[in-house]
Amino acid sequence: MQFNDLQRQYNAYKNEIDEAIQQVLNSSRYINGEEVALLEAELSAYVGVKHTISCASGTDALLLSLMALDLQPGEEVICPAFSFISPASMTRLLAATPVFVDVSPLDFNIDVEKIEAKITSRTKAIIGVSLFGQCANFEAINALAEQHGLWTIEDGAQSFGADFQSQKSGSLTDLATTSFFPAKPLGCYGDGGAIFTNNDVLAEKLRALKAHGQTMRYHHQLIGLNSRLDTIQAAVLRVKLKHLDEEIKARQEIAGIYKQLLPQGIFLPEVAAAHESVWAQYTIGLPNRDQAKEYLDKRGIPTNIHYPVPLPFQEAFAGIGEGADSFEVASLLSETVLSLPMHAFLTIEEIRYIAQSLQDFLKHEK
Numbered sequence: 001m002q003f004n005d006l007q008r009q010y011n012a013y014k015n016e017i018d019e020a021i022q023q024v025l026n027s028s029r030y031i032n033g034e035e036v037a038l039l040e041a042e043l044s045a046y047v048g049v050k051h052t053i054s055c056a057s058g059t060d061a062l063l064l065s066l067m068a069l070d071l072q073p074g075e076e077v078i079c080p081a082f083s084f085i086s087p088a089s090m091t092r093l094l095a096a097t098p099v100f101v102d103v104s105p106l107d108f109n110i111d112v113e114k115i116e117a118k119i120t121s122r123t124k125a126i127i128g129v130s131l132f133g134q135c136a137n138f139e140a141i142n143a144l145a146e147q148h149g150l151w152t153i154e155d156g157a158q159s160f161g162a163d164f165q166s167q168k169s170g171s172l173t174d175l176a177t178t179s180f181f182p183a184k185p186l187g188c189y190g191d192g193g194a195i196f197t198n199n200d201v202l203a204e205k206l207r208a209l210k211a212h213g214q215t216m217r218y219h220h221q222l223i224g225l226n227s228r229l230d231t232i233q234a235a236v237l238r239v240k241l242k243h244l245d246e247e248i249k250a251r252q253e254i255a256g257i258y259k260q261l262l263p264q265g266i267f268l269p270e271v272a273a274a275h276e277s278v279w280a281q282y283t284i285g286l287p288n289r290d291q292a293k294e295y296l297d298k299r300g301i302p303t304n305i306h307y308p309v310p311l312p313f314q315e316a317f318a319g320i321g322e323g324a325d326s327f328e329v330a331s332l333l334s335e336t337v338l339s340l341p342m343h344a345f346l347t348i349e350e351i352r353y354i355a356q357s358l359q360d361f362l363k364h365e366k
């Protein structure tokens with residue numbers, strides 16, 4: 001059994017994908033081939049935004065976004081304490097300071113009740129990560145940002161295709177980013193990312209920033225990166241985008257079956273009102289998590305811990321905001337969460353086997 005079975009996914013779309021890749025090979029336009037612009041237009045239509053700027057990874061998408069907002073050394077960016085590192089590390093890379101906010105135990109996303117206390121005169125932006133496939137509460141985040149004159153960014157690396165209040169992830173904030181890393185809800189066959197926005201000025205700046213800061217070839221107005229989505233990846237993504245809604249439906253059904261079959265005594269993830277999750281991860285909570293992981297591993301069930309260390313306690317952030325907060329929820333989650341296999345091609349027999357194994361584990365633990 002695979003944690004995320006990309007082989008089954010490839011086999012399902014093999015003819016279409018092989019043909020799309022072959023077309024790029026025939027054209028020899030490996031960089032900035034026509035598929036890149038076509039994909040950007042299709043992504044804009046899907047998300048419901050004016051501009052999609054593709055780039056080399058979800059991490060670059062965040063770095064470029066912060067550069068586009070002209071984030072200065074010493075300024076602050078609000079980030080969730082329990083997440084992947086990119087929003088906070090890209091903030092730090094620009095010599096600005098990530099200010100961590102604890103998360104909610106209900107949806108694992110930034111606790112909107114705890115943001116305002118961390119806003120200062122140096123705060124520039126709030127980054128909400130839409131973790132495990134469910135959007136953060138951007139209604140509350142946008143209201144706070146409006147009140148305090150801040151920018152908002154959604155890190156939608158795990159939520160492409162998700163809905164909040166009938167709007168797509170990627171369309172909820174000033175800037176939004178996603179990742180096309182293979183295991184993400186919409187993944188390519190290498191690294192890739194994108195930024196979404198309705199802001200014409202930021203879109204134009206982002207296009208320059210991702211291309212060495214140039215607006216015309218060899219004319220550089222800004223200091224930028226080289227951050228491109230290559231044509232083969234764009235071609236793969238165009239095929240996969242066509243199948244995304246079916247895959248999301250399958251994941252939602254699988255989450256429903258997990259909920260039915262998993263034994264009592266386990267904390268199950270919930271989808272909040274007005275949200276539709278794409279279930280990037282199916283992450284449960286249980287007190288003896290490490291033993292459960294080992295037990296499932298022996299039965300051939302791969303699991304992952306997302307994430308074992310809250311960000312404020314990472315060595316890379318030593319000395320930043322130390323002792324300012326105990327991050328109780330992030331700490332509890334890091335000790336108890338376990339992500340189970342989740343992908344659109346998981347079979348009912350596999351889900352039964354996982355549920356039965358967890359039940360056996362709980363009995364065995366008593």
Ligand SMILES: *Cc1c(COP(=O)(O)O)cnc(C)c1O
Pocket residue numbers: 056057058059060083084085086087129155157158178179180181191192193
């Ligand atoms: C995967 C991920 C990223 C980074 O994406 P890459 O394409 O690997 O750089 C950023 N944020 C979150 C929440 C992620 O899950």
